[in-house]
Amino acid sequence: MQITTKAIIFSSLKYGDTSLIVKAFTESDGLKSYLLKGVLTSKKGKLKAAYFLPLMQLEIIAIHKNKGTLESIREAKVAVPYKSLHTNIAKNSMVLFLAEMLGNSIQEEEQNEGLFNYLEYALYWLDVHAPNPNFHTLFLLNLTKYLGFYPDTSFQNQPYFDLLEGSFYKKPSLNPLIQGDDLDHFKRLLGINFDALPTVRMNKPQRQQLLKNVILYFELHLHGFRKPKSLAVLNAVFE
Known part of the structure; x- marks a missing residue:
């Protein structure tokens, strides 16, 4: 057809x-x-x-x-002529990383209008704004809404986030957890859109740890997920 x-x-x-x-x-x-x-x-x-x-x-x-x-x-x-996505070094490193993550995460061979619209919007936003070192982490976190495992924020004031359960808890479990300062950084990205990114402040080790946790979150929730090979290049660009 x-x-x-x-x-x-x-x-x-x-x-x-x-x-x-x-x-x-x-x-x-x-x-x-x-x-x-x-x-x-x-x-x-x-x-x-x-x-x-x-x-x-x-x-x-x-x-x-x-x-x-x-x-x-x-x-x-x-359909959308990019102004800078493939010519700006920082943006292009994000593009290569996110393309690999999307290829490893999305397997559905059926229409998903909400997911397609999100990808369209996010890529347009990245193209027309200055590169932000937290963009790709927020992109992935918001992507989980369309993949079915966005974090449950009902008990967001609790001190532990269980990566396997996708929820906040008062007491630690034996599952991989986000806690302490890492949890504070994680919470900063919950519920925000790309326009709020300039208000999120983190240093390089904090950003890398947060991204590492988000990738682990994908790994725990997606069968057959493969860790991205382009992560090392992305980290090098944002040193």
Whole structure:
């Protein structure tokens, strides 16, 4: 079936000498994988390899057979021309990290309008604002709303956050916990939007520990989740 839809690119992997395998989150059908034959050598075609950078927002005309095999894209055009996302070093390091996290976290092959809208908005916000070293952590924390495990804030005044249970508790358990100063930093990001990021103050070790806890939170709640390889690059950029 031919379909026109918006799509956000998660990854592109070289296949042979001339082709790409692209993983994208589509507005119409959720996660899809495409084989783009000859795209690396084609100069006159309607598909250009530069369109398929991580987290590019495209409008595509695709053939979806929905048989569990690689789909195909007939045409693509840039839906949101970025101003700085791939040229600013700090933002680009966030893009590579978040694209890997999204690829490791989102597996649903069905429409999720709320999740797609969130990704659209967050990427636009990052593109038009100065890079903030806490953006990617808040991005991931708010992403859990759409993945089904956002922290339960009912007892937010308690001294322990149980990462496995996703809730605050008065007494510690044997599960991985956030506590002490780390918990204070964690709470600062709960319930805020990106516009409030300039009010959140943390030093580098505090930011890295918070991000480490959030990644562990993903690992505990998503089956088959793989830790991102791009984390080391991200940490180096924000030293």
